[in-house]
Amino acid sequence: MRTYLLFFLIVVYVNYAFSKIEPEELKCLVCEQSINEMKQAINSIDPSKKVDVGGYHLDADGNYRSSKVISAAQSEVLLSEMIDQICDKMENYVRATWKSNGTLTLLNLLDSSGAMNSKMSEVDIIQDDDLNKSLQYYCSSIMEENEDAVIEYFRDNKDGLICSQIGLCGRRYVKEDL
Template identity: 40%
Template sequence: MFKLNILLFIYVVPSFAVSTSELKCEVCCRLVELIQKNVSSVDPSRVVQVLNFRLDENGNNPSNIVPLSRSQIYLSEVMDSVCKQMSDYVRATFKENGTLTVMPLVLDGKMNPLMSEVDVIQDSDLNKSLEYYCDDIVDDIADDIYKIMKSENNKNVVDAICTDTVNLCPIKKNRVEL
């Protein structure tokens, strides 16, 4: 088994007050991006049969065939596990403008290329609050996530959920998609 040991030298910014609303916005954005990544990784040919629990006029139990990635069962499993991935994320500010971001340390097995552009914020709770905020958001918006993710015509799911639906992010915020 190949074991990769990475020695990281990260410039860490001393802890400073971060707006909770700004942090929740960033966590929401990363949450939705992670859900989208999981949904897009599923083979589109995989489908499930979804039964309707009401009988039609002939006494039959009608069913629909839906893509697995858009089924409530699959989305529920994703949302149950997605927040655990936040343990690999850090709070940081962009050196250029001081904008807060929540970002993964590693992307595709390599150091995140944005690490040279940010200052990591030292966090006394070792970023456990990111997972807590993520779980809190999932609990609050699970039904909205199901509805929006099931509709395939949504172009910007992050804005649809984090800005339009739950109002965690300001309307005109320039976000960096990670």
């Protein structure tokens, strides 16, 4: 009887120990999903929309000259506004693990058309005490702390994984499919 009790306690402890979510991994996933949401929002901007940037000077004749015209998707003002709004989308995300391999993921409950995400049957939702409010909190803190780097990343159309570049995703958490 004691052997069964001991075995049961070990199984419960191991299950509990491996079911805990590492905050670093969660921050990495939140960063990646936030950047993906930013990419989708930027891709929805009309490419023909342009913005005047730079110094606004008058020439000797009193005519207005702007220094440069860029795509609206590269405007620092627009990117900053998007960063401020992007974390609101995290309320549609939940923590989950893939049934196939147990890997932690953040899953958007809704697909792009507003219907229930078809991948819901492929994951196990993780119930948490804060009703996933921490996802918005992590997003806000990540975007606040790294706003300049994120703006530069999108403004300059840089390559690579920005979440790794700003130190949120170590090699252990980097996804290959991004």
